[in-house]
Amino acid sequence: MKNLPLPRIDQNSRLHEHLQRYCRLAPGEIWQDPEGSHRIGCLDATDQARISRLMAGTKATLAIHDPPYNMVAFDSAEPAEFIAWCSRWVDCTDSALDDDGSLYVWLGADQSDHFQPLADFMIMMRSKSFRSRSLITMRNQRGYGTQKNWMAVRQELLYYIRGNPVFNIDAAYTDIPKILRGYYKDIDGKTTENLQRSKSKNIRAGNVWVDIQQVFYRMDENVNGCYAQKPMKSYERIIRASSNPQDVIVDFFCHSGTALIASELLSRRCFAVDIDPVFCEIAIRRLEHFRRTGKTGWQNGNPFEAELAEDPQLGALAGLSEKKLSKKETAIL
Numbered sequence: 001m002k003n004l005p006l007p008r009i010d011q012n013s014r015l016h017e018h019l020q021r022y023c024r025l026a027p028g029e030i031w032q033d034p035e036g037s038h039r040i041g042c043l044d045a046t047d048q049a050r051i052s053r054l055m056a057g058t059k060a061t062l063a064i065h066d067p068p069y070n071m072v073a074f075d076s077a078e079p080a081e082f083i084a085w086c087s088r089w090v091d092c093t094d095s096a097l098d099d100d101g102s103l104y105v106w107l108g109a110d111q112s113d114h115f116q117p118l119a120d121f122m123i124m125m126r127s128k129s130f131r132s133r134s135l136i137t138m139r140n141q142r143g144y145g146t147q148k149n150w151m152a153v154r155q156e157l158l159y160y161i162r163g164n165p166v167f168n169i170d171a172a173y174t175d176i177p178k179i180l181r182g183y184y185k186d187i188d189g190k191t192t193e194n195l196q197r198s199k200s201k202n203i204r205a206g207n208v209w210v211d212i213q214q215v216f217y218r219m220d221e222n223v224n225g226c227y228a229q230k231p232m233k234s235y236e237r238i239i240r241a242s243s244n245p246q247d248v249i250v251d252f253f254c255h256s257g258t259a260l261i262a263s264e265l266l267s268r269r270c271f272a273v274d275i276d277p278v279f280c281e282i283a284i285r286r287l288e289h290f291r292r293t294g295k296t297g298w299q300n301g302n303p304f305e306a307e308l309a310e311d312p313q314l315g316a317l318a319g320l321s322e323k324k325l326s327k328k329e330t331a332i333l
């Protein structure tokens, strides 16, 4: 396994600035996939005119959004400003989605601050064109606050719909076999138990997902430098359930490009957006890397290995020693 981790790019302003020279998109630009499937826009998710340009008249079946919800980024301890900002990208989603569409939003609930911003986001959504459908919890393997509180291990995923969107029930099953019997019921005069009646030998994911591994550096899908990468399996589950092959999926906060790669894997088209040229570049590179190697990420390597081999300043900014960067260890895929 390579040992070329990048630090968090968002927290290292000099590294972030240096990486911009290797980015093919400038703010406002849109990358068209040469294979014709996907688009990536270096855009602000709240900019209605730019989002319309990205969509160019196409309607998406599904939106999966994972906005930053660290309110410190908004220079305000109050959720109001954050919620007003959310309201704007929800309106952009409204115009990008088909009348029969699904919207999934990952959002945190700060347990020491009245579960914000999740609580106020839910209230804001009452005034939009979407109906609430489910509140999914994904269980993390790592948590915090274990000594004087319940360990915090959940990630919230809101599911909204409008019209009559697709829902493929096969996608709602896990790989976990059913092991508990029970729920006896008489059918045609015969007493049956749940395993005899059920459509699958496996349990449904339901709205508490316990079977998804958080991303870490030993996993193929890991993208070093990204700080908020979601597991591919969670996106595959959402996409299988709430879209069909060839459908368009929008992701307004694409970061490492998880929705993009899951869409490629499942023969959907992804129109992805990130405001930051560096994360747009990483998402494009991740797609190219996947098409070249079949790998969904770089494990403990990184998306800028070629540049690191040539650019000592980049290595220094990334905190990578010359030994690590020696030709032998940076064999480029």
Ligand SMILES: C[S@@+](CC[C@H](N)C(=O)[O-])C[C@H]1O[C@@H](n2cnc3c(N)ncnc32)[C@H](O)[C@@H]1O
Pocket (backbone or CB within 6 Å): 043, 044, 045, 046, 066, 067, 068, 226, 228, 229, 230, 231, 252, 253, 254, 255, 256, 257, 258, 259, 273, 274, 275, 276, 279
């Ligand atoms: C939590 S991350 C998304 C993680 C993603 N789901 C993944 O699996 O990699 C949020 C991303 O939103 C981007 N972002 C922040 N403000 C934005 C805006 N106004 N418009 C578009 N993207 C924005 C950030 O640059 C960051 O990459």
